[in-house]
Amino acid sequence: MSAEQARGAERDAERDAILASLAPVVEGIAATFGPVCEVVLHDYRNPEESVVAVAGSVTGRTVGGAMSEIGLRVLARGDEATDELNYVTRTRNGSLLKSSTMVLRDSTGAVFGALCVNVDIGAVRQVHTLLGALAGGGVAPAEPPTTTFGNDIESVVDALVDAHQSRQRGSWAELDRAERLELFGGLDARGVFAVRGAVEQVAARLGISRASAYNYLSRARAAHDTPTGGTA
Numbered sequence: 275m276s277a278e279q280a281r282g283a284e285r286d287a288e289r290d291a292i293l294a295s296l297a298p299v300v301e302g303i304a305a306t307f308g309p310v311c312e313v314v315l316h317d318y319r320n321p322e323e324s325v326v327a328v329a330g331s332v333t334g335r336t337v338g339g340a341m342s343e344i345g346l347r348v349l350a351r352g353d354e355a356t357d358e359l360n361y362v363t364r365t366r367n368g369s370l371l372k373s374s375t376m377v378l379r380d381s382t383g384a385v386f387g388a389l390c391v392n393v394d395i396g397a398v399r400q401v402h403t404l405l406g407a408l409a410g411g412g413v414a415p416a417e418p419p420t421t422t423f424g425n426d427i428e429s430v431v432d433a434l435v436d437a438h439q440s441r442q443r444g445s446w447a448e449l450d451r452a453e454r455l456e457l458f459g460g461l462d463a464r465g466v467f468a469v470r471g472a473v474e475q476v477a478a479r480l481g482i483s484r485a486s487a488y489n490y491l492s493r494a495r496a497a498h499d500t501p502t503g504g505t506a
Contacts, residue, residue, distance in 0.1 A: 286319075289386050292378060293317055296389060297327045303391060304329035312392045316341055318349055319386060321469050322427045332392045333365060333423035340427035343434060343464065344375055348388060350465030355385050362395070363421040366433070370396040371421075392423075427469050434466055435479045446480045458487075459494035467491060 275283070293315060300313045312330030318341070325339040333342075341349070344363075348355045359374045372395045378387040438457050449457065466472050477487035 285380060288380050293326055293387060300327045301329045307393060310394045314390045316345055316388045321349060332371065332394050335423060340430060342423045343421050343430055345388065346465030348375060348377060349468050350463060353383060353385050365421065365423055369394055428475060431466055431472055431475050432479060434461060434464060435476055446482060454490055455494045455497060458490045459498055462491060462494060
């Protein structure tokens with residue numbers, strides 16, 4: 275075994291130990307908050323089956339399930355990722371959640387997973403709205419974004435492609451070159467192409483060849499890396 279392979283094995287052993295130590299924490303948090311709470315432990319070394327522990331059943335996650343849109347976004351940021359705390363989102367079936375995503379790092383500072391807490395606040399929000407109305411309260415809260423929580427990565431990628439296309443209000447054939455580059459750049463920024471086989475899946479979803487998909491992805495990345503002005 276080479277020195278590099280030895281370091282890699284040590285890093286994996288350390289990460290495995292961190293994940294193992296957090297398994298009781300997953301159960302403990304979920305038990306504390308009861309049936310409205312779900313806690314999910316992710317290992318980003320395997321995005322397609324990142325869920326290694328789960329307690330509670332708010333989003334229906336199971337061990338061996340894939341990461342969500344939020345996880346893909348963290349994955350795309352790499353070691354620059356930061357914790358996202360107390361954000362509100364809505365599942366595709368309409369459940370309203372308050373969530374926190376806390377990234378996991380090894381001793382080198384590298385991000386390799388996340389501990390996620392999802393709390394169903396639908397009933398609480400309804401009571402809040404009712405009390406506000408009775409008290410002559412103010413403006414209704416803004417509609418939270420919809421997030422896909424799936425146990426297979428294909429459904430998450432499909433949902434992201436659909437969301438981007440709906441914002442552009444047109445099929446692939448109706449998009450001009452700039453809009454097509456924007457679509458691929460947006461998907462890339464959200465971590466879609468960090469998943470194995472995602473380029474092929476997106477190509478099939480859009481009805482284009484794999485070569486075309488790779489070409490648009492390459493151009494979108496080149497456009498993102500091109501300086502917008504100024505002097506060095």
